[in-house]
Amino acid sequence: MIRTPFRAAVHASCAAALLAIAAAPAARAQDQPIAVPRAESRDTWFADGQRAVRDARKLKPNVRKAKNVILFVGDGMGISTVTAARILEAQRRQTPASGEENQLSFETFPYVALSKTYQANQQTSDSAPTMTAMVTGVKTEEGVLSIDQSVVHNDHTSANAGNRLKTILEMCEEKGMSTGVVSTARITHATPAACYAHTPARDWESDKDVATFSPAAAAAGFPDIARQLVEFDVGDGLEVAFGGGRSKFLPSAAADPEDDGRTGERQDGRNLTTEWTDRFGEGSSFVFDRDGFDAIDPADATHVLGLFERSHMEYEADRAGDAGGEPSLTEMTEKAVRILQKNRKGFFLHVESGRIDHAHHAGNAYRALTDAIELANAVRKAAELTNPADTLIIVTADHSHVFTIAGYPTRGNPILGKVRGNLDGGVVNPNFDTDLLGLPYTTLGYQNGPGYTGASNAQAAGIKAFPHAPSSYTGIASGRPDLTAVDTKLPGFMQEAAVPLGSETHAGEDVAIYATGPSAHLFQGVVEQNVIFHVMADALRLKFGAGK
Amino acid sequence: MGRIFRTIAAAAAVAASACSPGPQAGQGTGGQGGMAARGRPAADVAADVAEPSGGAPAEAAGLAATAVGAPSRFTWPDRAAADVAFKWSVKRRVGGAAEPRCRWFWYMWRSERRVETLESHGNSGEAWIRDSSGAITGYERHFHVERKTIEYVPGDLAAVGTSADWTRLASVVDPSALGRGLVLSGRAEFGGEPVEVWSGESGGVALEVGWCPGRQLPVRITRTKGEESLEMELRDARQASGAPWSRPKSDRYERTDFADIGDRTTDPFFRRLIASGGVLGSICSH
């Protein structure tokens, strides 16, 4: 796929390869609706409704003090993502089910509220202020981590002790609890970083980044996020940090331990992975691959740093292909809980599914939903390992994405497939539903992003081929691509987008909060996102001094 | 005629935009045209992929032998050279004029683990990287004016629906595509190396490729449609360390993971890229 001036004679396009596969007859058979897993009738619906009310009546608020708190964040996991993921999870089972009736693990939690995700200066937000709101109780500005809105983005001189916000993780460390952060993104990425770092720019992940984005901050020695993690001095430091982002911790002179020919990126010569083990001594470790991860014995481990990729970890859909092998979010969550559980004073753990967001930005629902399902697996595992009587588990998102579930597909229609509705008389349409151009369309789509099919200066209207690098679009002049023979359920398929943008965007509507355990009942109605902190603080009986 | 013509057809927009000044900061690379699927419904393209090789018109065959020739003093670098730099001239002609409407250079550096390209009048280049096992482990887009690199890991490439084949990357054209879409219409020599001339015509687009099997590289590609022709000729090939043109120092640029671009909304460069569809965009949209 080298870009010759011609773009000629160059390689089979991904689109062509995709379409060649899609044309196989088997793909068509897979587009059939999937059966409902039980016989349904007026009686079953009615009984289910009654049972739900009975169950709700039995709910008793858990007003005990929480010993442990686990905060799960699906980055970009809006409600449409949850709905689509629940359907896909069931449709992927060994015995596939229609899916609409399915519940992801956290959807069985008894308490749900809606979270308003706007921030101090953003209608639609990014992960930095949203996570700051969740872990400090205070909304702040775009791109800022755990400093209040008096700070100026990217200006280190505006960050000081006065506008620094203490995080729930820091408060737990002060109480002698154990703490951890787990993410499939870089562990220095905005969401996990808001728990332990304070910086006026989320992009200052390594010293090289600080120098790039703010030479003045670099000259002043403002600590980068990776350094803040390793030097974190509240309590006895974090016990667990699992994720990606290894290059932020390794010097540029050091060869990467997993990726042949690659190095770290730090310019200060510091190897923060060895500083971690030097600092914490016996019982501490740094691991970077599956073997190292498997070798961690939670019974002995005290402080564990696991960085499984140079940058973000793999999408769950691609994880099996990773060179060094890497643990799943579920496995990292289990290991983290087992390590942290040793502290009789309890623990705080934040777990982020960081790549739902990335896959949505890329316009690829397959990977976004696969990661959301894996988040549900991780939540299930955490719930199994803990006691709901003493552990508050919260599952939420930092913000949504412009991801939609459209049309009138019949029950059990493949959620990644094309819309096939019901005809008059209730029978399933043997053909796909079509738009006014006579063309089928997918159930899932994006309001904006790279899936736009209009003509650009580089490619004509319709299906685009990698690498498509337009500098302008001229708009849709002749309809949409014909998806009839395209298997839209394949991992590489990108859903269509209405507005052409190079990267699909976050969305501004509310996201859900699912909760179980002590104080979970305090999630009621529509709340500001920073209320999440205050519920956790209530559960832990945290007291706030003047410094807050 | 098969895929190769569809890909050439996709180059039309490229040829046009290639004459314009290099793209401005944040405007993407401009004119890095599309491939097989250009302007055609999905089912049609799918059929193309499976189409057996077609025949070329007789008149195309006769052109070849005289069209391929190395510049004077051209010499191929030692076959054992580990890192080779190539330079092609690119000319766009309109209306059969002897003087090209515009011309520029296109560079490629090819080594065991890396293939990198650069468009002389543009702002951008790219590189593909593989590891010692042969697995492709990275793809980079370079914005030389802004000194920024965007890195794609294999998962990013998969998310946007693509895979790459090293043979195709290192050879500029897919050698196996030649026989499927074109016919062998002549033989020539280029700097002492035998060259096969493949040609054909489809949908009003004539294509001719001078292919050097010994170096696994095209020495000349000509595409003609109506009044307009685009011609790419190998002008120089050197051991990289001795080439008078140097590889950009892209390893010193600010590096950004492709997956992060959607969240880089406070950076003006990326904000413009997102809005323009630029590099990240629609990597393989459907």
Ligand SMILES: [Zn+2]
């Ligand atoms: Zn995002």
